[in-house]
Amino acid sequence: MSNQLWLKYKETKDDGVQSELISHYLPLVGLHAGRLAISLPPHVSREDLSQAGVLGLLEALQRFDPLRGVKFETFASQRIRGAMLDELRRLCWLPxxxxxxxxxxxxxxxxxxxxxxxxxxxxxxxxxxxxxxxxxxxxxxxxxxxxxxxxxxxxxxHPAVEGPExxxxxxxxxxxxxxxxxxxxxxxxxxxxxxxxxxxxxxxxxxxxxxxxxxxxxxxxxxxxxxxxxxxxxxx
CATH class of the missing domain: 1.20.140.160 (PhyR, sigma-like (SL) domain)
Incomplete structure (x- = not known):
């Protein structure tokens, strides 16, 4: 995915460009949902994780800065996996x-x-x-x-990127x-x-x-x- 497309999206927030970016990076959601499959309790479906992962992908799209020199796949993977883990926390408890x-x-x-x-x-x-x-x-x-x-x-x-607070x-x-x-x-x-x-x-x-x-x-x-x-x- 070219930097020009990313820069256009950051400047315009164009829905068409966003859709193109989502379609291109959507396989990341499936990849991480599949990797978490071993740990799904019976009442949690892979679809539950995928839905949460899509929200993580959307957050990554909004927060990503193409000028910082970080690959989007690396940046988005943390957001996607984090969103899936948050969903598991919401759905799971240990009796x-x-x-x-x-x-x-x-x-x-x-x-x-x-x-x-x-x-x-x-x-x-x-x-x-x-x-x-x-x-x-x-x-x-x-x-x-x-x-x-x-x-x-x-x-x-993975270590989180947090501020001094x-x-x-x-x-x-x-x-x-x-x-x-x-x-x-x-x-x-x-x-x-x-x-x-x-x-x-x-x-x-x-x-x-x-x-x-x-x-x-x-x-x-x-x-x-x-x-x-x-x-x-x-x-x-």
Missing amino acids: RSLVRQMRELDSATQALATKLGREPEEGELAEELGVPVTELQKTMSQINGSSLLSLEDTLFA SDTLGQMIEEEEKEQLAAALERLPERQRLLLALYYQEELTLKEIGLVLGVSESRVCQLHAQVIARLRELLT
């Missing part, structure tokens, strides 16, 4: 029953891993917990949905949370740390992570839920 289920999942995972000498499969976990596989899958989906906000907002969040006490609390999470991550096996890094830092898709780890996409979802349950247990 006590899910916290209990996370603890039970972690306990079963650790017990089976010790017994089998490997990571347990989905069916083995369901049998250990005494629940149908479908119920276990639902629990894992909810756990995956609960994980994104805490991890995005602490260790893996930012809250010092809030920054101290955030740094302490980052240190606690970093310490918990160090206690995870290397394979689990790799999975989190590939998803939250490298922003790979489930399929791409599966290729790196040599497992299926559904197995990546299962492993992700187990890692999150383990992290929560380490942090409590």
Whole structure:
């Protein structure tokens, strides 16, 4: 997209130019919605995130300054992802029953891993917990949905561009949370740390992570839920 078109839009706010820019950059919304797919709880659809992402894209269009030397894709990605996370915050909360289920999942995972000498499969976990596989899958989906906000907002969040008036006490609390999470991550096996890094830092898709780890996409979802349950247990 040429700088001339951007300059024309900034000067005129022409609706036709805006539509052209939106059409060109709209795939960014789909890209980020897809990357967040692993973390959607059952009651949140990809369409919900996409709608929020479009609002983030519109905000980015209005705020972007083409003369600052920053690529629009980089600038817009933070706005789009931020809008999607805000939507998840609005729609999601963590019930006590899910916290209990996370603890039970972690306990079963650790017990089976010790017994089998490997990571347990989905069916083995369901049998250990005494629940149908479908119920276990639902629990894992909810756990995956609960994980994104805490991890995005602490260790893996992109630094925000704020002014000097930012809250010092809030920054101290955030740094302490980052240190606690970093310490918990160090206690995870290397394979689990790799999975989190590939998803939250490298922003790979489930399929791409599966290729790196040599497992299926559904197995990546299962492993992700187990890692999150383990992290929560380490942090409590």
